[in-house]
Amino acid sequence: MRWTMQDFSVLIGGKAGEGINIAGSVIARLLSACGLCVYMYYDYPSLIKGGNNFAVIRAADDQTFCTRETVDVLLALNQETIRLHAGMVREDTAVIYDSGVVKAGGTGLTLDAFVKEEEAPAITRSAGIIGGFCRTAGIPWATVEAVFARAIPRELDANLRVARRGYDASPPGSWIRVNGREALPVLTGNEGIAFGLVEAGLEGYISYPMTPSSSILHTLASYAGRFGISVVHPENETGAMLMALGAAYAGRRVAVGTSGGGFCLMTEGFSLAGMAELPVAVVLAQRPGPSTGVPTYSAQGDLLFALFAGQGEFPRIVAAPGSVEEAWYWAGALMDLSWRFQTPAILLTDKNLGEGLFSFAGAPPRPPLAPVLREGDGKYGRYQDGPGGISPLAFPGESGITVKVNSYAHDADGITTEEATTIAAMAEKRREKERAAAKALAAYPCVEVAGDRTAATALLCWGSVAGVCAEVAGRLGLRVVRPVVLSPFPEEQLASALLGVGRLIAVEENIDGQLSRLVGCHGIRVDERIGKYDGRPFFLEDLERRVGEVI
Amino acid sequence: MAWITGAQNTWCPGCGNFAIQHALKAVLEDLVAGGMRPEEFVLVSGIGCHAKIADYMAMNSFYSIHGRGAAVAGGIALANPDLRVISCAGDGDAYAEGLDHLIFAAKRNTEMTAVVHDNRVYGLTTGQYTPTSYEGFRGRSTPEGVRERPINPLELMLASGATFVARAYTRKIDHLKTVLKAAILHRGFSFIDVLQICATYNNLTDYYAPRVYEVEGHDAGDFDAAMRLAREWDYSADAPIALGVIYDSDAPSDPWPRMNGGGAEERAEEIRRILLEKT
Ligand code: SF4
Numbered sequence: 001m002r003w004t005m006q007d008f009s010v011l012i013g014g015k016a017g018e019g020i021n022i023a024g025s026v027i028a029r030l031l032s033a034c035g036l037c038v039y040m041y042y043d044y045p046s047l048i049k050g051g052n053n054f055a056v057i058r059a060a061d062d063q064t065f066c067t068r069e070t071v072d073v074l075l076a077l078n079q080e081t082i083r084l085h086a087g088m089v090r091e092d093t094a095v096i097y098d099s100g101v102v103k104a105g106g107t108g109l110t111l112d113a114f115v116k117e118e119e120a121p122a123i124t125r126s127a128g129i130i131g132g133f134c135r136t137a138g139i140p141w142a143t144v145e146a147v148f149a150r151a152i153p154r155e156l157d158a159n160l161r162v163a164r165r166g167y168d169a170s171p172p173g174s175w176i177r178v179n180g181r182e183a184l185p186v187l188t189g190n191e192g193i194a195f196g197l198v199e200a201g202l203e204g205y206i207s208y209p210m211t212p213s214s215s216i217l218h219t220l221a222s223y224a225g226r227f228g229i230s231v232v233h234p235e236n237e238t239g240a241m242l243m244a245l246g247a248a249y250a251g252r253r254v255a256v257g258t259s260g261g262g263f264c265l266m267t268e269g270f271s272l273a274g275m276a277e278l279p280v281a282v283v284l285a286q287r288p289g290p291s292t293g294v295p296t297y298s299a300q301g302d303l304l305f306a307l308f309a310g311q312g313e314f315p316r317i318v319a320a321p322g323s324v325e326e327a328w329y330w331a332g333a334l335m336d337l338s339w340r341f342q343t344p345a346i347l348l349t350d351k352n353l354g355e356g357l358f359s360f361a362g363a364p365p366r367p368p369l370a371p372v373l374r375e376g377d378g379k380y381g382r383y384q385d386g387p388g389g390i391s392p393l394a395f396p397g398e399s400g401i402t403v404k405v406n407s408y409a410h411d412a413d414g415i416t417t418e419e420a421t422t423i424a425a426m427a428e429k430r431r432e433k434e435r436a437a438a439k440a441l442a443a444y445p446c447v448e449v450a451g452d453r454t455a456a457t458a459l460l461c462w463g464s465v466a467g468v469c470a471e472v473a474g475r476l477g478l479r480v481v482r483p484v485v486l487s488p489f490p491e492e493q494l495a496s497a498l499l500g501v502g503r504l505i506a507v508e509e510n511i512d513g514q515l516s517r518l519v520g521c522h523g524i525r526v527d528e529r530i531g532k533y534d535g536r537p538f539f540l541e542d543l544e545r546r547v548g549e550v551i
Numbered sequence: 552m553a554w555i556t557g558a559q560n561t562w563c564p565g566c567g568n569f570a571i572q573h574a575l576k577a578v579l580e581d582l583v584a585g586g587m588r589p590e591e592f593v594l595v596s597g598i599g600c601h602a603k604i605a606d607y608m609a610m611n612s613f614y615s616i617h618g619r620g621a622a623v624a625g626g627i628a629l630a631n632p633d634l635r636v637i638s639c640a641g642d643g644d645a646y647a648e649g650l651d652h653l654i655f656a657a658k659r660n661t662e663m664t665a666v667v668h669d670n671r672v673y674g675l676t677t678g679q680y681t682p683t684s685y686e687g688f689r690g691r692s693t694p695e696g697v698r699e700r701p702i703n704p705l706e707l708m709l710a711s712g713a714t715f716v717a718r719a720y721t722r723k724i725d726h727l728k729t730v731l732k733a734a735i736l737h738r739g740f741s742f743i744d745v746l747q748i749c750a751t752y753n754n755l756t757d758y759y760a761p762r763v764y765e766v767e768g769h770d771a772g773d774f775d776a777a778m779r780l781a782r783e784w785d786y787s788a789d790a791p792i793a794l795g796v797i798y799d800s801d802a803p804s805d806p807w808p809r810m811n812g813g814g815a816e817e818r819a820e821e822i823r824r825i826l827l828e829k830t
Binding site for chain 1: 655
């Protein structure tokens with residue numbers, strides 16, 4: 001081993017349409033079955049056929065969140081993979097390739113012959129190369145059988161036969177030390193969000209497909225029957241948001257999911273939710289650029305949009321998780337908070353988190369936070385006074401009362417008003433809810449600290465760059481301070497996380513330094529900014545160098 | 552139960568909205584007398600003169616935003632099938648800003664009643680043309696006269712898959728009540744285009760009076776006959792204007808699964824099983 005701690009990387013590449021994402025996830029699960037923690041980055045252009053896809057899987061004794069500049073094993077299903085990733089190959093990198101279509105040095109496997117002789121479908125080619133990988137990495141055959149049985153529901157036998165051919169045709173190696181730890185489940189960030197929402201009582205998910213949020217829709221749709229939830233793909237994002245608000249009015253816990261362009265359309269309903277005091281959880285999965293941008297890549301360019309979307313002033317709760325555990329936790333927490341404070345909430349994620357694959361160590365329990373429901377009987381006004389500006393909830397259908405919600409300025413009964421004192425009082429009521437939400441959030445981990453907690457130099461970051469920052473900080477002896485909640489701004493928790501910090505370096509996947517601007521509004525000065533805005537995540541060594549240049 | 556709130560009514564004297572409100576109140580009273588609960592009705596409105604009906608009716612209501620009423624109504628219907636959702640919209644609301652939602656509500660046969668207050672003018676924004684204004688209509692944004700053909704909403708709704716399509720007129724209030732009641736009792740998506748007088752910006756009373764007639768002997772189950780009747784008047788050229796139920800058929804309603812929700816325990820158990828599958 002090159003490191004005493006296991007830290008192993010494998011890249012698999014091939015043509016779009018060859019199932020690289022699935023092959024990569026099978027490799028991740030094989031490594032997970034050996035007791036390692038895994039992370040997979042999946043790279044694909046916005047093409048259905050043509051173009052090159054690749055997945056990089058990094059497995060280590062501890063959870064990692066980024067990839068390295070070189071790999072230990074390169075698996076090539078086409079020549080393009082060898083060409084594109086030549087820079088990632090070291091002298092001791094094991095290269096395994098399909099000798100039918102690729103010329104390279106290393107282990108060539110005759111995948112087409114395996115498939116033909118085993119009378120297996122063409123898609124099992126990748127099983128052949130995975131078999132070769134397992135032998136080379138030192139993964140026992142029994143593990144291959146067990147993982148394939150769970151991960152490959154169709155044509156299991158054919159896949160196993162082809163994998164065995166690849167296994168037998170490859171030289172044995174021992175890159176992996178099976179460490180005896182129990183295998184963790186492997187989830188994408190979007191799966192974490194889906195299950196976090198379900199755990200928090202989701203009853204409906206309404207979403208118009210948009211990369212990189214679509215896999216939440218797909219996941220929930222595939223489990224809708226098992227969870228007893230409704231999953232709806234309506235005419236457009238405007239409709240999705242308004243439908244969600246109708247359902248929330250009728251008492252259902254609903255969420256919507258989209259990316260930046262879809263959220264543009266939703267801002268109309270988002271603002272309505274603010275005025276009508278309706279709860280809804282919005283998953284906003286960022287991708288690079290204004291407008292259509294770069295659909296299948298990643299960015300952190302929508303923070304200020306999320307914070308300021310919608311006309312008028314109203315409270316919103318915004319959180320940006322940095323791991324699949326946090327994604328799970330905050331998806332549920334935002335649902336709770338949105339219902340408690342009857343205001344919309346945004347879970348701000350991105351492609352790297354949402355479509356990245358991670359070992360899942362379990363989400364921590366959330367503080368209990370129930371909605372404020374109408375008690376007793378008597379006259380009901382949807383917007384009547386309540387503690388912390390929160391009006392007790394009742395839903396249409398209840399006997400003896402009417403429930404009136406309104407997009408206009410309204411009185412306590414929900415009837416339109418243009419009366420000055422009522423307009424002002426309702427604005428103050430919404431502000432009061434924001435203060436109450438900030439107070440409740442004191443019980444939540446709104447700011448995370450990693451690395452050396454006493455270091456005077458800190459990296460400031462948010463969202464999915466959490467992991468790479470933590471790893472770099474570990475190597476350079478720095479502190480990482482990361483607000484997870486971005487609205488209401490966690491002033492106190494952030495101040496205490498920054499105690500003793502003399503130098504602050506912001507790391508963000510955007511060009512404007514949006515978090516730097518946000519903290520600047522709260523009197524926190526950022527000394528240096530490191531930005532990345534090419535759609536690709538930071539490599540470990542890459543960020544380490546760039547941080548090294550400014551500390 | 553009193554059906555009218557204490558909110559001050561600001562519609563212009565003579566406005567057709569009064570007729571629609573009175574018809575709605577009468578129909579609801581009637582349905583409640585027949586055993587339905589007043590609380591099971593929900594009124595959704597958009598934005599515009601029509602939308603104030605949400606303030607004026609003492610019933611569950613969602614006063615939403617321009618064009619989005621049908622989407623809100625769809626969400627309510629999905630969330631609670633025990634509610635009866637009536638979505639009032641203006642013609643600008645339903646046929647301009649919110650056309651997609653209306654068409655899809657029809658396409659899905661969503662369990663709701665869409666009532667379009669079709670005065671063929673924007674009242675609240677002081678008199679501009681709408682999608683159903685006749686060719687040549689002079690509004691404040693089109694002083695030389697509109698040079699577009701109007702949309703024929705009946706034809707549009709038939710083409711979109713609506714299972715109940717009707718037209719009524721605010722100066723024929725008894726007929727309006729009959730049609731409205733039938734629409735509310737229809738299972739699935741029901742649609743009524745109500746020709747409404749705008750007393751201030753588009754008073755077409757003299758135009759409508761000699762032309763409107765109540766259909767008799769029309770087979771509302773015959774789609775082709777319905778299409779022919781819908782095309783008789785195109786909202787622009789001079790022709791007789793049919794009032795009544797143009798089309799009425801049965802079809803499966805909203806294809807999306809209702810929200811019924813499992814218990815927290817069952818869900819937690821299900822999640823545990825899925826996590827095992829994902830190792
Ligand atoms: S402007 Fe027309 S539609 Fe509006 S209230 Fe006056 S008469 Fe009625």
